[in-house]
Amino acid sequence: MDKGDNTSVSETRGGVTRPCVRRAPRANDGSEGGRAQSTPVKSIGLSLLALTLAASLLAPAAHTQSNTRPRKARPPENSPVSPAQKKDSTSSENPAPTPQRQQQQAVDDDEVITVNSLEVLLPVTVRDAEGRLVPALTRDDFVVREDGRTQPLSDLSLRQVPVDVVLMVDSSSSVAASFDDFRRAVIEFASRLAPDDRVSLIKFDDRVELLQDWTRSQTQLRRALRRLTPGVFTRFNDALYLAAREQFAPGQRRRAVVVLSDGIDSGRGAATLESVLRALLESQAALYAICNTKIEGARKRRELDTLLSGTDATVRFNDLRIGDLREALRVLDSSERNLAELARATGGRLYTPQSFDALDSVYTEVAEELRSQYALYYTPLNAARDGRFRRVEVTTADPGHRATTRIGYYAPKR
Secondary structure (H helix, E strand, O other): OEOOOOOOOOEEEOOEEEOEOEEOOOOOOOOOOOEEOOOOEOOOOOOHHHHHHHHHHHOOOOOOEOOEOOOOOOOOOOOOOOHHHHHHOOOOOOOOOOOEOOOOOOOOHHHOOEOOEOOEEEEEEEEOOOOOEOOOOOHHHEEEEEOOEEEOEEEEEEOOOOEEEEEEEEOOHHHHOOHHHHHHHHHHHHHOOOOOOEEEEEEEOOOEEEEEEEEOEHHHHHHHHOOOOOOOOOOHHHHHHHHHHHHOOOOOOEEEEEEEEOOOOOOOOOEOHHHHHHHHHHHOEEEEEEEOHHHHHHHHHHHHHHHHOOOHHHHHHOHHHHHHHHHHHHHHHHHHHHHHHHHHHHOOEEEOOOOHHHHHHHHHHHHHHHHOOEEEEEOOOOOOOEOOEEEEEEEEOOOOOEEEOOOEEEOOEO
16 A cells, blocks of 8 residues: 545435445545444344355346446344344444435345356465465365355456555444554554555544545555544444445455444344345455454453352342343354354454454554465356355365365346
């Protein structure tokens, strides 16, 4: 990368509050301007199999390679929140404001992505048995199977396909105290990207806000990082959903989302983990989740152990707090599993640092992986435009290597 505001509004139509975005004026220093967004969210725990089956059943339009930008999609509306889910989330007496788009258009299923080519791009990371990145492989070292059928590879490139990275930060109370660590890690991350790579910056709490649109300028990124402010609730699902739907333009670029959060959704919106997975797969974006569940879990366990070590009378007196802490630990564990499944399904990775001091090394590792990815291209032998989900598997000739990529893609529709 080169070294070198927004507000959200809401509108109610027919009793339903809809998300929208106001685009900020472009900056005069050659980088793109930002736009702010905010929407509601909901949390749900599920397994990778459930995520994949839900994505297959929903079968949205294909997303291979395209030369036309899709019209913006909206998060699903009117998603019910069960009592159990409400218990896992943070609640408030006063609902937070909802974002809104000024010129919102309805999107049909077959309008989400316009596909002009059937060629599939698979970003693939290869590691050895010790977890080290494996360089210098050739096309003959890879085997790609689609729905169990071996596909002919049309091209292979290493470190030659630019990447667009959405940097996301949970600005709720669990992360806000470590903004300085995040800022430092993000600047170091950006400095390790290739010159043609781009980043954008999104923060989310009780709303979702785009602080910086696509840029290669570290100066512009630093300026946006200074606008980070803490919030309260965590609209995690809607933040990921909107990042996948709104940020990535079609074209021959790799895509990644790097998010710092505990992944716990406040249950105040419409997007679910199923819809988040669908959006990430449609946009071909890999999720790299830097999860502070271990940090939060250690803090809560220390408090719980302190309360339980008291006298019987003290334990009885603190019974409600003890119950809250046990429930919080359960929710943290569930959130970590969900993030691991999302990362694995999209070809990304989950990181669980033990302290915020480790953020520098984690973001550096993500940057190195993105720089070391292989880009595999192939034209599917199945040319049907049926909109169905197709499962993809990549292996290498060396059984000691592990190749990681997303679980599949959606075929184009007629």
